[in-house]
Amino acid sequence: MTTTPADHATPTPTPTPSPVDQAAPADHAAVAYDATAPFYDSLTRHDNYDVFADLLEGLIKQAGPAGTRLLDAGCGTGRSSVLFAGRGYRVTGFDISASMIGIARTRHADSGIDFHVHDIRRPAPGEGPYDVVLCMSDIVNYLVDPAHLAEAFARLSAAMAPGGVLVFDANTALGYDLMREPHIVRDDGLFAVLTGKHLASGGRYQLTMDAFRAEAGTDHWTRSTVEHHQAHHSQDRFATLLEAAGLRLTARHGLHISGSLSDGVDESAHTKGLYAAVKPPTA
Incomplete structure (x- = not known):
């Protein structure tokens, strides 16, 4: 969260x-x-979704996917889904929580976005394959069993078009330490x-x-x-499980508590890691 x-x-x-x-x-x-x-x-009202969307779109453009079909995996109440739809992406959203999806469907009924109740460890819903997959707000950390994380990466990879990009975030050791207060x-x-x-x-x-x-x-x-x-999952674990899923980890950035990004993820200096992985065009 x-x-x-x-x-x-x-x-x-x-x-x-x-x-x-x-x-x-x-x-x-x-x-x-x-x-x-x-x-x-209300809990997340201080989060600046527009600024974060700029950061994510920068990673997307750097990867250079061929199309604009986007899967918002773990879309919550749909705030990020609507933002990316407004930036020209064709968005499908899903979340494991039926209550969150109920809010998304009601609040964004006129957006044209399909919202699904769905488990990330199952085959992706909607009209894939997807050029972009977003998996934000610590979703990978909720997969507490590494086997479930591996399963999720494999399912997302299967839903991606060749040349597509997966962008996800994860909490660092520092992030967890700060939340002890x-x-x-x-x-x-x-x-x-x-x-x-x-x-x-x-x-x-x-x-x-x-x-x-x-x-x-x-x-x-x-x-x-x-x-x-x-x-908490290590960077090595991410790299290993992504490779097993047919994806190549191409970018790692540390997110400071100030909101700025750095190259590389320092578990003791950054509150989150922001990652991008690409599905090779020949896959």
Whole structure:
């Protein structure tokens, strides 16, 4: 989940991992985002989608795909899908959360974009093959099992046209360390506290969100507690699994907390890595 916190609370001590961690449920991402969907756009209201779209389009143009058919894999409420449709791309969007897709379909009913409820580990929906695939907002980190990440890369590769480009982001070690501190997000009718912790196994990480929402026309608030499960994946793992899927990693950029990009990803200096992988024209 990509968020820009409005406030930072006092840092808490580094937690001690539990000796035994419960495995993340197979449908954990769908459960988390179905619960988060009603206030997701409030949580991410500080994120500048236009600026980020400029960065992504720069990577797309650098790769030079032959066409403009774009798959927004993990499109959420459709904000990025609409942005790229407005830039001339023919967009199809999907998300594992039926609630997120319900919002996308309602909010962007006149956009002409097909939105699907879909698991990234399954064959891609819509009218492929796609020249561009976007997989943003830490989606690869929600694939906590490396075997599931490998499966997702293979499915996305199969949906891509020769010469097509996959652009995705991933949280770094620094990004996870920063989220151990409580983050507070305030918006009209919303007060949310996000706190993360490292788990003991496999580079796994858990973000717990307590969201308090005002009930319209009353003095009452409702509380929702949502757990987001992720795993940190190394750059070597990305390169290896992409190659196995028939894709070639062509660009790695580190995203600073300021929003600027650097060549190369430094796990201790950047909050996110931004990657591009190309399907060879002869594939």
